[in-house]
Structures are given as structure tokens and as C-alpha cells.
Amino acid sequence: LSKTLQEFWILDELKDIVGPENVSVEDSDKDIYSIDVSLPTRTWADRGGLRPRPDFIVFPGCTEEVSEVVQLANRYDIPIIPRGAGAGSMGGSVAFTGGIIIDMKRMNKVVRLDEFSYNVTAQTGIMQIHLEDWLNDRGYTTKHYPASIYCSSLGGFLACRGSGHFSSKYGKIEDLVLNMEVVLPDGTIINTLPVPNHSAGPSLEKWFLGSEGIFGIITQCTLKIKKLPEAYRFKAVMFDSLHDALETARKIMISGLKPAVIRIYDEGDTQQIIKNVLGEDVEAGGYMIIGFDGFKEVVEAEENVAKKIWEEQNGRDLGADPGYNWWKNRFNSYFPPYTLESTRELYCVVDSCALHENVEKIYNAMKSLIETKFAQYDVKFIAHFSHWYDWGGSIYPHYIVGKKPQDRDEFMRLNNEIWCAATSACIDNGGLLNEHHGLGVQLSRLMKKQYGPAIKVLEKLKLGLDPNFIMNPGKLGVKGK
Numbered sequence: 001l002s003k004t005l006q007e008f009w010i011l012d013e014l015k016d017i018v019g020p021e022n023v024s025v026e027d028s029d030k031d032i033y034s035i036d037v038s039l040p041t042r043t044w045a046d047r048g049g050l051r052p053r054p055d056f057i058v059f060p061g062c063t064e065e066v067s068e069v070v071q072l073a074n075r076y077d078i079p080i081i082p083r084g085a086g087a088g089s090m091g092g093s094v095a096f097t098g099g100i101i102i103d104m105k106r107m108n109k110v111v112r113l114d115e116f117s118y119n120v121t122a123q124t125g126i127m128q129i130h131l132e133d134w135l136n137d138r139g140y141t142t143k144h145y146p147a148s149i150y151c152s153s154l155g156g157f158l159a160c161r162g163s164g165h166f167s168s169k170y171g172k173i174e175d176l177v178l179n180m181e182v183v184l185p186d187g188t189i190i191n192t193l194p195v196p197n198h199s200a201g202p203s204l205e206k207w208f209l210g211s212e213g214i215f216g217i218i219t220q221c222t223l224k225i226k227k228l229p230e231a232y233r234f235k236a237v238m239f240d241s242l243h244d245a246l247e248t249a250r251k252i253m254i255s256g257l258k259p260a261v262i263r264i265y266d267e268g269d270t271q272q273i274i275k276n277v278l279g280e281d282v283e284a285g286g287y288m289i290i291g292f293d294g295f296k297e298v299v300e301a302e303e304n305v306a307k308k309i310w311e312e313q314n315g316r317d318l319g320a321d322p323g324y325n326w327w328k329n330r331f332n333s334y335f336p337p338y339t340l341e342s343t344r345e346l347y348c349v350v351d352s353c354a355l356h357e358n359v360e361k362i363y364n365a366m367k368s369l370i371e372t373k374f375a376q377y378d379v380k381f382i383a384h385f386s387h388w389y390d391w392g393g394s395i396y397p398h399y400i401v402g403k404k405p406q407d408r409d410e411f412m413r414l415n416n417e418i419w420c421a422a423t424s425a426c427i428d429n430g431g432l433l434n435e436h437h438g439l440g441v442q443l444s445r446l447m448k449k450q451y452g453p454a455i456k457v458l459e460k461l462k463l464g465l466d467p468n469f470i471m472n473p474g475k476l477g478v479k480g481k
């Protein structure tokens with residue numbers, strides 16, 4: 001769109017829908033909305049490059065307004081890009097081909113608390129921390145504690161299938177969902193069925209969880225809640241090797257125990273996080289934080305059973321203090337001065353998940369490939385393993401480039417090359433493209449490799465739901481017009 005009569009008309013219509021104060025075409029806003037937390041968008045901005053800017057930014061106040069904006073976009077064939085808090089790290093909320101960014105932040109209300117069936121309904125523009133604080137004040141919790149709880153919205157987590165620190169016991173965000181309200185790409189407002197486990201056909205909500213806005217905009221959601229727990233117990237345990245720590249996590253998860261958290265740090269991440277950020281004086285090996293929550297007697301009993309398992313693997317109990325130190329300071333590594341995001345480093349997270357049998361294999365394959373193939377750039381590959389399930393676990397590696405190119409294009413090219421090499425090695429060894437950050441633009445190109453012919457299911461669904469291909473084009477690697 002150029003700044004023409006066409007823009008004037010559309011702007012005027014948008015103002016009619018959401019109110020004049022809730023639309024922006026300011027250059028400064030367009031600049032801000034041209035980045036998220038992804039390294040490519042920040043690098044480009046930092047080095048003065050032109051970025052994909054939206055034509056309009058709108059702030060709807062209710063579902064009907066979202067629907068009307070989407071209908072308008074269909075009439076004029078303009079892309080729509082849903083945006084929560086813009087803290088995604090894959091470029092998912094960036095207007096790749098221009099269009100209307102629908103910023104959900106005004107839709108931030110708690111709609112209903114059900115203290116009988118234990119659930120809460122909220123609009124999806126609410127920041128996760130605000131929802132959690134609101135519930136905590138009433139004695140409840142969602143148990144969804146992602147590291148970005150302060151900077152991301154409920155809708156963003158639903159759209160990217162986010163994971164929190166307590167996912168091993170309570171699941172990822174999708175495991176908390178009872179139902180959702182969604183605005184489809186033609187503007188139709190639908191509700192998925194009231195409960196998720198039924199035999200009344202497929203689970204509609206599953207199509208929208210992880211769809212990163214390409215199938216519709218999630219406007220409201222009902223989540224399961226719990227009472228705040230009576231007790232927490234955290235411990236740190238040290239193993240001679242990463243292998244022993246990973247094996248312990250596997251044995252604990254398949255035993256039927258329900259730890260709220262198991263986090264394992266390899267040697268590099270023990271240095272980076274446990275020593276540098278948490279200030280613990282520990283040797284190298286496999287460092288584990290394990291925690292339980294719930295009734296006092298139950299958490300004590302669970303920890304005792306887990307202890308037998310880690311002792312079989314020669315785990316040494318470092319006591320409760322380092323465990324509570326992690327719990328109290330767990331967000332520090334994501335904020336300045338510790339986060340690499342606050343520097344101009346070339347580094348990225350290439351997280352994944354896999355069956356137990358593949359977790360260590362994937363870590364070894366990625367590490368040896370990245371540290372050998374890119375040795376000339378002095379690349380370090382470090383990881384922790386922070387979400388565990390009865391079937392497998394996640395791998396959360398960073399690569400950090402010691403000798404980074406100064407030239408912007410070269411910097412970006414190298415980043416893409418390392419990222420694609422790491423992720424391809426992961427897929428080749430049975431891993432998934434991502435665990436909780438989604439794919440955005442960054443990983444779209446590997447969707448075909450991941451899905452094979454099954455990509456057709458997503459493409460047909462996209463075509464059926466969004467024949468004009470207006471919803472978040474360029475994301476999730478699904479073919480457009």
C-alpha cells in the first residue's frame with residue numbers, strides 16, 4: 001500500500017471500527033512493530049536496515065471489533081498479523097508483507113473465575129503475569145510459569161504452544177486449555193467445545209494451538225487452574241556426567257513420579273547460569289535442579305522416592321539451598337546484565353524436544369556438528385534440558401559465536417547457516433523443529449523437512465479456512481497464494 005486515497009479510506013474504516021484513538025499509522029509505531037525479540041529483526045534494526053513495517057496498527061477492544069477488522073482485510077485483500085506482546089523470538093508477529101497488525105493488548109480482561117470446576121476465562125491480550133497475579137490474589141494459579149511471564153501474553157503462548165518452568169507436572173499451555181474463542185480468517189467468531197476430552201468429533205482447539213495466527217485469532221480462552229500449593233521442595237543434585245543426569249530424569253519421569261520441575265545443565269550452561277548468574281560454586285558435570293509442589297507430606301514422599309533414583313545414578317545431593325536459589329532467582333538469566341539479548345552477541349536458541357531415546361543423541365549430534373563445522377568462528381554450544389515428560393524431554397541449546405562478522409549481511413548469513421545446520425541435525429536425529437518458541441519466519445523454511453507429505457494437511461486446512469491467504473502470511477511455512 002502506498003500513502004494514497006486507498007490508505008485514507010482504509011484508515012477511516014478502521015477508525016470507525018475500533019475508534020480513532022485505537023489505530024496508528026505513525027512512522028515511529030511502524031518502526032517499533034517491525035521487530036520482535038528475534039535476533040534477525042533486532043540485528044537489522046540495530047544496524048540501520050529497512051525492516052518489514054505494517055501499514056496500520058489497530059488495538060481492538062472486543063472480539064466483535066477483531067472480527068470486523070478481519071472482514072475489512074478480506075474485502076481489501078490486506079494481510080492481518082496478530083500480535084500479543086511482541087516478545088516472540090521467531091519473527092512471528094512481524095508484518096512480513098505489510099498489512100494490519102492487530103495488537104491484542106487492550107483485550108486484557110479476566111472474564112470469569114469458576115471456583116467450582118476450577119477454571120478461569122480471560123481475553124488473550126492479557127499479559128501472563130497479570131493473569132497469574134490476579135489468580136494468586138485469590139489463592140489460585142495457572143501453574144504456567146514461562147521465563148517470559150513478564151513480557152508475553154496469554155494469546156502468544158497459546159499461538160506458540162508455550163512451556164513454563166512447571167511443565168513436567170502441569171503440562172504445556174495447551175494442556176491447560178479447556179476451550180477457546182477464535183475469530184476465523186473470514187471474520188466468523190467460533191467457540192471450540194466446552195471441554196477438551198470427549199468423543200464428539202476431533203478437538204477443534206488443537207488446530208489453533210501452535211498455529212501462530214495463520215488459522216485465526218484466539219480472542220478468549222478458558223484455562224484450568226489449581227489452588228496455590230501448600231509446599232514446595234527444591235534440591236540441587238550433581239552427577240559425574242551429563243549422561244547420568246539425563247538418565248536420572250528419564251527414570252524419574254517413567255516411574256510415574258510427578259516432579260514439578262527437572263532442569264539439567266551441561267558443563268557450559270552450569271558455567272553460564274549456575275555459576276555466573278546464580279553464583280553457585282560448583283564443579284563441572286551434570287547439574288540438576290529438581291522440585292516438587294503440593295501437599296507437604298506428598299512432596300516429601302515424592303522427593304524421597306526420587307532420591308533413591310538419583311542415588312542409583314550416583315547423584316550427589318547438594319542440598320535445598322541451591323534449589324531455592326534457582327527458584328528465587330530463576331528469571332535473572334533472562335534480564336540484563338546477564339541476558340545475551342542485552343548485548344550485541346551473535347547467539348541463538350535452537351530448542352527442541354524428542355523421545356527419551358533421542359534426547360542425548362540429538363544434543364551430541366548438534367554440539368559436535370556446530371563446534372566442528374563452525375570452528376573458525378569459535379562457536380560454543382551449551383545447553384540445558386528443562387521440560388521433561390513421561391515420553392521424553394526438551395533440549396534447550398544456545399550457540400554463541402566468539403568471532404562474529406562485523407558486516408551485517410555476513411552476520412545474518414552466518415546466523416542462518418548455523419541455525420539451519422543445528423536444526424537440521426536435530427530433525428535428522430528424531431527431534432522436533434522447536435519446543436516452545438514456535439517457528440515464525442525463522443524456521444518456516446524447514447517445515448517441509450519436518451512434516452514431509454503431512455504438510456498437505458496444514459496447506460489444505462489453510463486453503464479452506466483462509467482462501468484469500470490474509471492471515472499472517474509467510475509464517476509456519478504454509479504455502480500462500
Ligand SMILES: Cc1cc2nc3c(=O)[nH]c(=O)nc-3n(C[C@H](O)[C@H](O)[C@H](O)COP(=O)(O)OP(=O)(O)OC[C@H]3O[C@@H](n4cnc5c(N)ncnc54)[C@H](O)[C@@H]3O)c2cc1C
Nearest residue numbers: 084085086087088092146147148153155156162163213218
Ligand atoms: C527472555 C525470554 C524468555 C522466554 N522464555 C520462554 C519460556 O520460558 N517459555 C515459552 O514458551 N516461551 C518463552 N519465550 C518466548 C515467548 O515468550 C513466546 O514465544 C510467547 O509465546 C510470545 O508471546 P507474545 O505475546 O510476546 O507473542 P508475539 O511475539 O506477539 O506473537 C507470537 C506469535 O503468536 C501470534 N499471536 C499472538 N497473539 C495471538 C492471538 N491472540 N491469536 C493468534 N495468534 C497470536 C503472533 O502472530 C506470532 O505469530 C521467551 C521469550 C523471551 C524474550
